Amino acid sequence: MNDIAHPLLTAADRETFFIALYKSAFPSVARYIARMGGSADDAKDIFQDALLICYEKKIAARDLIKASEKAYLIGVCKHLWHRRYREVQQVDSLEGIDIPEKTESPTCEESRLMNYLEKAGKKCMEFLRAFYYDNLPLADAAILFGFSGTRSATVQKYKCLEKVRETVKQKSLTYEDFVS
C-alpha cells in the first residue's frame, strides 16, 4: 500500500466530497449534455457514473488524479456521453485519464446473491466493503467499526471473508444445479 493518508474515511467525508463536486462540476456537465441534445436525466445518469469513477480513482492511491478533480470529472462525463451514444468515434484523449470499461451489470445469479447478502450478511458486507472497496486502512476501519484494535479487526475481516465465501459457494451451487 502506501503512506498517503486516506482522503475519505467516513460516509460524511464522502458526502462532503460529492456535494462539492456536484456544485462545482454539475452545471458545466449539464450545459454540455444539453448542448448535445441530452436530457436532465441523461446528465444525472452520466454525472453519477462519473462520480463513481472519480471516487474509485481517488481511493486507489496508486492512481492519483493529477488534473483537478473538477476537470477530471468533466472529462469523464464527456467520454461517457460519447461512449453512450457513439456519435463520435474519436474521443479526445484525456490527459493521463484512463476510464474503466463499462461497469459490468451483474448476472441474474449475482443479483440474487447480492440481495441475499444485503439482507443476511449486511454487517460483514459493510466491513468488507470498507477494506476492499473503500480501501480503508486497517486502523481506521477498526475505529470506525468499533473494534478494540487492529488485531481483532483483522480476525473479524477474515471471519467475514470466510462467511461470505461460504455463502457464495452455497448459492452458486444451488444455482448451477438449477440451470444444468
Place this chain on the structure above:
Amino acid sequence: MRTSLAETRQIEQYLLQLAPPNEMLLFDAKLLLDESLQEKLQMQKKTHEIVKQYGRKQLRKEIDAIHQMLFTSAEHRSFRQKIMQIFSR
C-alpha cells in the same frame, strides 16, 4: 489466529498478489495438490468481485441520495434553478 483464518489470509495475499514471490510459488504448488484449496480460491475470488459490486451499489445509493437532497431541499434552491434553466431552453 485459527488455522482456517490463516489459510483465508494466505488466499487473500495470493489473490491480491501481496505475498512475496517465493510464497506465491509455494502457494501455486499447494493449489496443484489440493482441490479444496482451489475451490476456496475460486470462491474467495468471487467474494472479492461481489464485495466490489456491493461497494459500487452502496456508493450509487449514497450519490443518488445526495442528488435527491440537492434537488429537493430549500437550502440548494439556487443550484437547482441553475440546472433547471439549462434544460428549459
